[in-house]
Amino acid sequence: MTDVPARARGRRPPAGDPVVDRALSLLFAFDAAHPTLTLSELSRRSDIPPSSALRLANRLLAWGVLERDTSGRFAIGLRLFEVASLAQRGHGLREVALPYLGDLAEATHQHVLLAVRDGDEAVLVERFSGHDAIPVLYRVGGRLPLHSTGVGLILLAFADPEFQESYLARPLRREPEHAVIPAAELRRTLADARRERAVTLRRLVPEAAISVACPVHGPGDAVVAALSVIVPEGWPDPRSLIPALRTSARAISRALGAP
The missing domain is CATH 3.30.450.40 (GAF domain)
Structure with missing residues (x-):
């Protein structure tokens, strides 16, 4: 997986919108070995506190970028697949x-x-x-x-x-x-x-x-x-x-x- 610049917890990243950076950190938490994640796994793998991870995940759910199954696990949504296919x-x-x-x-x-x-x-x-x-x-x-x-x-x-x-x-x-x-x-x-x-x-x-x-x-x-x-x-x-x-x-x- 492509390296993502390290971000110290509680500090603003050196460049870019911190909300965007955190949203991307959530998305990059998924990979082939982890196609679905619980909230705690998402928080741990993205290094974002659970409360903030949940707020961001809910916004991404609203946009269709993430999806959530009946067990509560998160997965990449079809909307992101649609956008990525335009690369x-x-x-x-x-x-x-x-x-x-x-x-x-x-x-x-x-x-x-x-x-x-x-x-x-x-x-x-x-x-x-x-x-x-x-x-x-x-x-x-x-x-x-x-x-x-x-x-x-x-x-x-x-x-x-x-x-x-x-x-x-x-x-x-x-x-x-x-x-x-x-x-x-x-x-x-x-x-x-x-x-x-x-x-x-x-x-x-x-x-x-x-x-x-x-x-x-x-x-x-x-x-x-x-x-x-x-x-x-x-x-x-x-x-x-x-x-x-x-x-x-x-x-x-x-x-x-x-x-």
Whole structure:
């Protein structure tokens, strides 16, 4: 989850409207592991006193940004989903890419992913999955590490050099396996991805799988997204998927205004 600036209890934040900051703190208390929260959980995870959390939650309920079930637990409301779906980097890209993702899904009957970079993570904006595709940990709207996913490696490989150096300076582990990734090994992987304009990554969790990914370009030929197919271990020659991925990525790129 994206880091939220720390706020000391009882003190005004250094910038911005404190009511807005607190409302956003409530919303950011939800994540994939906590899709519903009691008032006490909401208060604890947002670091807002229960009385203030209840007042803010009631206002958000009135706007449809939050919902509350019969047991009293809070959840993100459909109104917020409606607004979030308008995010240009997600919605516009997704609308352009959908037919090509559908074609890849129909051809492979596996997982097809489309992701963008947001800070030091990738965000999944669309996923097509075949009925017999193996289990994966990815969900639409979920965040993925750049250094240990196929789409993430593509987005990291084509990020600006200053960002790359800052990212590579960290101790990095392949998640969720928790295996250390030597910086030299990761640099070679990124260089290969830039040269080949594709990457192939083998994963072991939750089941052995191989991700094959390619970049999607936008205006000015900047890489704006990554497209991938995830196939099970034992798939005959996963690299044979690269031409189809490149073809789809080029078609999406042209539709987005890439030269």
